[in-house]
Amino acid sequence: xxxxxxxxxxxxxxxxxxxxxxxxxxxxxxxxxxxxxxxxxxxxxxxxxxxxxxxxxxxxxxxxxxxxxxxxxxxxxxxxxxxxxxxxxxxxxxxxxxxxxxxxxxxxxxxxx
Amino acid sequence: xxxxxxxxxxxxxxxxxxxxxxxxxxxxxxxxxxxxxxxxxxxxxxxxxxxxxxxxxxxxxxxxxxxxxxxxxxxxxxxxxxxxxxxxxxxxxxxxxxxxxxxxxxxxxxxxxxxx
Numbered sequence: 327x328x329x330x331x332x333x334x335x336x337x338x339x340x341x342x343x344x345x346x347x348x349x350x351x352x353x354x355x356x357x358x359x360x361x362x363x364x365x366x367x368x369x370x371x372x373x374x375x376x377x378x379x380x381x382x383x384x385x386x387x388x389x390x391x392x393x394x395x396x397x398x399x400x401x402x403x404x405x406x407x408x409x410x411x412x413x414x415x416x417x418x419x420x421x422x423x424x425x426x427x428x429x430x431x432x433x434x435x436x437x438x439x
Numbered sequence: 440x441x442x443x444x445x446x447x448x449x450x451x452x453x454x455x456x457x458x459x460x461x462x463x464x465x466x467x468x469x470x471x472x473x474x475x476x477x478x479x480x481x482x483x484x485x486x487x488x489x490x491x492x493x494x495x496x497x498x499x500x501x502x503x504x505x506x507x508x509x510x511x512x513x514x515x516x517x518x519x520x521x522x523x524x525x526x527x528x529x530x531x532x533x534x535x536x537x538x539x540x541x542x543x544x545x546x547x548x549x550x551x552x553x554x555x
Contacts, residue, residue, distance in 0.1 A: 328486075368545045369546065370484075370545050372528070372543070375542065419484065421543075422461070428474075429486055430484035430485075430486070435482075
């Protein structure tokens with residue numbers, strides 16, 4: 327199998343606080359993980375590629391200081407939304423690569439008040 | 440640039456009908472992979488199939504079948520005898536290798552509603 331978990335599944339926070347989202351590959355090791363953002367009724371937008379042991383590669387227009395990514399081990403990548411604002415409210419989904427296939431986590435719904 | 444087009448935004452069928460979801464792609468790569476994912480209302484993306492560019496054989500898995508045609512750059516997905524549980528958003532995706540990592544380019548998705 328290829329199971330990916332995310333924690334938390336949903337989070338509500340106040341504007342200005344930071345939120346950390348964890349992505350874990352449970353039954354395989356993943357040197358590469360990806361972070362996506364999805365707005366309601368829209369497709370997935372790739373934010374960054376997370377490589378174990380090196381700096382993440384961010385897509386154009388994604389603020390690296392705003393969305394901090396750490397891929398500390400072969401089974402864990404974290405996304406920290408720093409100083410969150412209401413416009414950061416969204417559905418964040420991670421994926422982990424196993425061979426040529428990306429397996430996705432269940433997503434995290436972030437609501438910033 | 441790679442691109443995936445899912446022209447059908449929404450489809451509504453009655454249970455037991457067959458339904459085909461269209462996917463057309465553009466790429467300059469000779470080696471690439473095509474995928475279909477299902478996203479039910481819960482939000483998780485469920486992997487359905489991966490097809491590499493050198494394998495044009497059609498595939499069948501239960502009520503699901505896929506028709507890959509390089510000549511028309513299409514990778515269509517058919518659900519036979521649809522069921523209410525098939526209601527979801529379905530995404531077609533194309534992988535591109537950039538900087539050593541396989542990125543996915545997604546279509547905009549097709550929302551399928553199967554009515555009882």
